[in-house]
Amino acid sequence: MWIHPIYGRIEPAGEPPISQTGDGLTMAEYAIETIGLGRRFGRIEALADVSLTVPTGELVGLIGPNGAGKTTLIMLLLGILRPSNGKALVLGADATYEFSRVGSAVGVVLDVHGLYEGLTALQNLLFFGELFGLSREAASQRASELLRTAGLWNRRHDRVAAYSKGMKQRLAIARSLMHHPRLLIMDEPISGLDPESRRATKDLIKRLAQDQSVTVLLSSHSLADIEELCSKVAILSKGRLVAYDTVSSLRQSRDVSFIRITLARGQGRASVDTVLASIKGVAEYSWIAEDTVQVAMARGVGSSEVLRGLALGSIELREVREMGNTLEDVFLSAVDEEKEANQG
Amino acid sequence: MNAGPFWALVRKDIMETLRTGGLHIAMSVLGASGFALIPVMTRPRPLHMQGAEAAAYRAALNAATNAQMPLLAFWIMTFAGVSIVSNLMTREKTRKTMIPILCSGVTPRAVWAAKVSAVFAVTYVVVLVALGLYIGGISVIERGLSLPTLKWTIASLVVAPLVSLASFGVVGIIVMLFTHAWFVAVLLSMSPLVLSSVWYRLLGAQHHARLFTMSSMVCLVVIATCWALAGLVPRERASGVLECD
Numbered sequence: 001m002w003i004h005p006i007y008g009r010i011e012p013a014g015e016p017p018i019s020q021t022g023d024g025l026t027m028a029e030y031a032i033e034t035i036g037l038g039r040r041f042g043r044i045e046a047l048a049d050v051s052l053t054v055p056t057g058e059l060v061g062l063i064g065p066n067g068a069g070k071t072t073l074i075m076l077l078l079g080i081l082r083p084s085n086g087k088a089l090v091l092g093a094d095a096t097y098e099f100s101r102v103g104s105a106v107g108v109v110l111d112v113h114g115l116y117e118g119l120t121a122l123q124n125l126l127f128f129g130e131l132f133g134l135s136r137e138a139a140s141q142r143a144s145e146l147l148r149t150a151g152l153w154n155r156r157h158d159r160v161a162a163y164s165k166g167m168k169q170r171l172a173i174a175r176s177l178m179h180h181p182r183l184l185i186m187d188e189p190i191s192g193l194d195p196e197s198r199r200a201t202k203d204l205i206k207r208l209a210q211d212q213s214v215t216v217l218l219s220s221h222s223l224a225d226i227e228e229l230c231s232k233v234a235i236l237s238k239g240r241l242v243a244y245d246t247v248s249s250l251r252q253s254r255d256v257s258f259i260r261i262t263l264a265r266g267q268g269r270a271s272v273d274t275v276l277a278s279i280k281g282v283a284e285y286s287w288i289a290e291d292t293v294q295v296a297m298a299r300g301v302g303s304s305e306v307l308r309g310l311a312l313g314s315i316e317l318r319e320v321r322e323m324g325n326t327l328e329d330v331f332l333s334a335v336d337e338e339k340e341a342n343q344g
Numbered sequence: 345m346n347a348g349p350f351w352a353l354v355r356k357d358i359m360e361t362l363r364t365g366g367l368h369i370a371m372s373v374l375g376a377s378g379f380a381l382i383p384v385m386t387r388p389r390p391l392h393m394q395g396a397e398a399a400a401y402r403a404a405l406n407a408a409t410n411a412q413m414p415l416l417a418f419w420i421m422t423f424a425g426v427s428i429v430s431n432l433m434t435r436e437k438t439r440k441t442m443i444p445i446l447c448s449g450v451t452p453r454a455v456w457a458a459k460v461s462a463v464f465a466v467t468y469v470v471v472l473v474a475l476g477l478y479i480g481g482i483s484v485i486e487r488g489l490s491l492p493t494l495k496w497t498i499a500s501l502v503v504a505p506l507v508s509l510a511s512f513g514v515v516g517i518i519v520m521l522f523t524h525a526w527f528v529a530v531l532l533s534m535s536p537l538v539l540s541s542v543w544y545r546l547l548g549a550q551h552h553a554r555l556f557t558m559s560s561m562v563c564l565v566v567i568a569t570c571w572a573l574a575g576l577v578p579r580e581r582a583s584g585v586l587e588c589d
Binding site: 041075078080081099100104106108115116117118123127128130133134135175 | 348349351352353355356359360363364439440441443444445446447448449450451578579580583585586
């Protein structure tokens with residue numbers, strides 16, 4: 001058992017309760033498997049030929065610019081939209097045709113909370129609990145547990161309309177956990193939360209994945225959150241899957257990495273320019289402040305080689321920071337490459 | 345089949361109907377009562393009428409009073425119910441609550457059936473209360489219990505509600521499919537008016553028993569057709585993702 005500062009007591013999974021309800025889904029190697037998945041809306045191709053696999057128990061991030069097709073992909077996985085091409089298997093079941101079985105084992109948090117504002121928090125959870133097939137008693141017990149762990153117990157009889165955005169988001173997450181799902185599909189679950197709730201929600205997502213083997217597909221615009229939480233990242237751009245790998249592989253996949261060098265007082269830019277131009281492996285560099293230069297190093301070149309070259313050129317340094325490649329660099333580069341390919 | 349989710353939907357829709365449909369119900373009761381009160385207000389016999397003339401007048405008024413009852417039931421149920429069904433369905437789609445419902449594995453047909461059932465149950469209770477008040481008012485004027493004949497009781501409690509139920513079913517399906525279509529607004533505003541006009545016209549004809557039987561049969565066929573169609577509504581249409589963004 002784990003006690004969380006905001007979500008409180010999180011019970012260990014033990015025997016997954018969902019199997020007790022007999023959802024009929026087998027433990028597949030992949031929680032999600034899409035094969036050439038595509039969807040058109042009239043002339044617009046919202047999603048094209050997306051093939052990806054999300055291994056069971058993994059926490060996978062889904063990123064992409066606005067209109068990249070993230071929500072379309074999520075709607076296809078939930079069986080809300082029908083694919084124009086290909087198919088989506090969720091927990092081994094076809095999402096389009098076996099949506100009842102899929103629904104009984106998948107929890108969903110969408111960017112719009114989708115709660116009944118006229119009902120109280122407790123009524124919302126009881127209602128959805130019964131929709132998930134729980135008995136009234138079981139739904140009541142689970143709702144009490146989740147309201148306590150979400151820090152909403154004292155406000156359980158208040159209408160949701162009176163809740164703050166963060167509280168609604170926490171309630172939506174609690175709703176998604178009502179039936180002990182084996183797969184959580186979350187679209188922007190952390191947006192709009194205050195720092196404390198943000199941290200608590202991220203910890204909860206991590207714990208669910210680590211301790212309870214819940215597979216999580218997390219769509220977010222916050223690359224820092226994705227980088228922190230997810231083991232693998234899928235990048236969508238203009239409806240196409242442009243990259244899908246582990247975060248570390250993606251970060252190493254770029255041809256250059258960066259270091260940022262701050263010069264000691266009195267060092268001339270001209271001499272630094274001369275030295276940097278003479279070092280093999282420096283792909284390019286740019287001055288980002290009067291005394292700071294960002295150096296792009298070719299793949300396989302370490303920062304020590306650049307620093308040695310500067311030392312040999314009698315350049316004194318005040319500070320050196322390894323910039324590496326952030327997920328943002330990878331994301332922007334992947335999206336740019338896709339744009340260039342489309343223009344070409 | 346597990347009926348739990350369906351009854352959960354019905355309970356939730358009854359709560360939503362009571363919470364949001366009060367004004368629709370009040371306006372419909374007011375409008376229908378105004379219409380139905382005409383024979384009540386004309387009950388006092390003109391002073392110059394005596395003997396056979398007075399008896400004929402009284403018989404005609406009794407018939408008119410009886411004939412108003414199905415109309416009262418029909419008007420209250422249809423005018424209030426149609427707008428509440430469409431309102432519930434539209435809110436479900438535009439507020440994106442339909443998506444989590446459908447994600448739980450519930451079918452569009454269950455959502456449709458729950459809404460129609462919930463609105464029917466609430467408006468039926470309202471009709472029972474309204475009819476009770478109507479009969480009570482007449483009894484006070486008559487200074488004695490004035491119950492309607494069996495024929496008009498069946499027409500009020502069975503036939504008129506069935507016609508209303510059929511209209512709820514049709515409207516529910518159309519709004520589920522096309523929430524923002526222009527013809528939905530036309531249908532919603534015109535259908536009760538057209539239906540009630542036809543109904544009123546037919547009630548003036550003879551052979552009421554045959555008319556009521558035929559009406560009920562047609563309504564049952566319409567409801568069955570709606571049930572079948574609700575099973576064919578694509579989830580992407582019902583969810584609102586295609587038209588509510």
